[in-house]
Amino acid sequence: MASNGLAVPASSNYLENGRYYHGYRRGMYMYPCDEPEKDRMDIYHKLFLVARRDQLHQAPIPHQWEPRILDLGCGTGIWSIDMADRYLNAEVLGLDLVNIQPERIPPNLRFRIPRDYESPWSLGEDSWDLIHLRMGCGSVSSWPELYQKIFAHLRPGYGWIEHVEIDMKPRCDDGTLSRDSALVKWYDYLADATNRVSRPIAYDTGTRALLESAGFIDIQEIVIRAPYNSWPNDPHQKEIGRWYNLGMTEGLDALTFAPLTRVYKWDLQEHVKPLVEMVRREVCNKKIHAYNNMSHSACRHPGSVFAVVVDPIEPTQPMVYPIFRTTTGIPRDPIPLPSYIPPLERFIKMMYYPTSTRLCIRFRIISKGLFSSFRRRSFGSKRISTKGLMISMQDEDDGHDRDTIHIPLDERCFGGGSV
Template sequence: MAERPESSAHPQAAAIEVDDGDSFVEPDNASSTASLTSSVLKYRKLYGRTYHNFNPSDVEYWAPNDDKQNDGLDLNHQMLLILNDNKLYRSPIGPNPQRALDVGTGTGIWAIDFADENPSAEVIGTDVSPIQPSWVPPNVKFELDNAQMIPWPYPDDHFDIVHLRLMIGSISDWPAVYSEILRCLKPGGWVEHTEYDCDVTSDDGSQPKDAAMARWGPLFREAGEKIGQPFDLARGQKLYNWMKDAGFVNVKEHPFKLPLGPWPADPKMKDVGNYNLATTDQGLEGYAVYLFTKVLGWSLEETHVYLAKARKELRNKAYHTYFAA
């Protein structure tokens, strides 16, 4: 997170203690859109999944927008609430914010919760897919928009907080986006951005080097390079440096680890691991199928063989793996 006009420390997330017990949960696999044109609502289809149709020649967003993928997004929201002790945000925005913007709002769940928690605020959620519910708090609205279309349709010095998360692979020019966020924030306003590293790793070497999930991060970074929209936002302090370069102050990093499965000994992290396993398993095909087949050139059969191996590994209780963020 960062404040509009410093911190030099770059903390590292602590190691997670392993629970040697048998606890394990099997993943379960089982608005303002009234004026949209019919073409936007006719989603593109690929291998039985649906994708946005918002300027498809100009916007390459790789994840599906169907119910299966969206259920995973809502699971992810709950996971982050547990991780952050039921707090929607860390930024010290004060008790009566007036305006908030949720960029890449997805199902709109963060924007809706923020609006409920802050009735003083007018909340806007933007996305390239009109998948948000129509029954929402009166102080929230959703807009179809692509964050890369700059300038944004908001005045200078407008928002108390701009929130982003899980935007990997969706933006080609992050410095330009951060400069636009700075313009739209009030002096003293905050931007808060949460991203994961695509790498699946373990601190104790429990994941074999030749594991399918050990290839997950490298494959996504390769795909991101091909489409010109990076997936490595959580690596090398990229977000920190882009915020600083844009002119933000009080830039703070909060690194954490998201275990894949209930292997941690700590009860809270065990819950986080269960949710992370569920949301990862729910979204695994959706994450991979477009990028692997249309960008990396894999066949659908190759993709499914890889995903079958990946799912088997996700269920292996001996692998103490995690995503870093």
């Protein structure tokens, strides 16, 4: 075991409504960082293990090299520690706003604290095999931007993102939960308050579309019911309900106090605590057959992104630039593609716009990292299944896409190597 090496003073934390909150970027994060909150985080870790039958992760971990694993918003670090213990040859890194991780940790694990994962990263683009994010709802202001950042840091063709959330909207299929129940009202208040500060706790049901828009492929979604208590007859669901009930009853104060007192300006004793007690009674009532949905999403980086820069005056000399840092557009050395000259020349003549001195063609490899293996994927609003490239023309003067074409892909152009 090694020391975590962190030295963030606990004195930076502050007391509010009887709970301690972190002082780093004070007020940005709505939830506490004290001992009861650490217990809640570890309870939810156990809940997810029970729900997934002791599976720590859904995405595959490569064994042919030393994998790099990044845990965003690691909390107590319990998932990071378990992963470091399971994969001894892996490099595991956990990020969080506050130092609530244990002092002794596995030697292949590091924590960087305080770190806000919505701020710019300096973690090495195109280098992570798995980026894990769990229970980020309520702390993320822009999911599209975060997904794009994750996409840029995953290993092209091999890197996976795993995103786990609880959709906290109460659900009931048999009418035992009334629409005017304290639980329903509590969720509506919480969803509205967190949305007002641009960090919605409500799970975005369009998450799959957001992942696709960011460029991910092979999206796997698993939804598991989380009953509020042990009311189901199914043994597995009953066990999930026991742990979820513990997490909910122990965590209601943490979830509720700051949003309703800071945003709504409600009095803690007069309004907030009575509401919390009514909700606590309802989530423990086995006659109410309500539940939440757990969403487990895993998807993969599709491979490298290339750009072809063509001078319309000399269209017979296109140059291909591999762009691995897709968010910044920083190219590596150009690669000439003589075999692409005929289709590109015809296309350039057809698409030439007099206002431009140069046109940029951007395209993605439709592959699993190797040219010889292709998979169906989405590109913009179109879906294609072809052993080739999807090309979009973009005018560099105004940045507008002009048109798209397909070009057959010959792996001999790159010697059949990995992208």
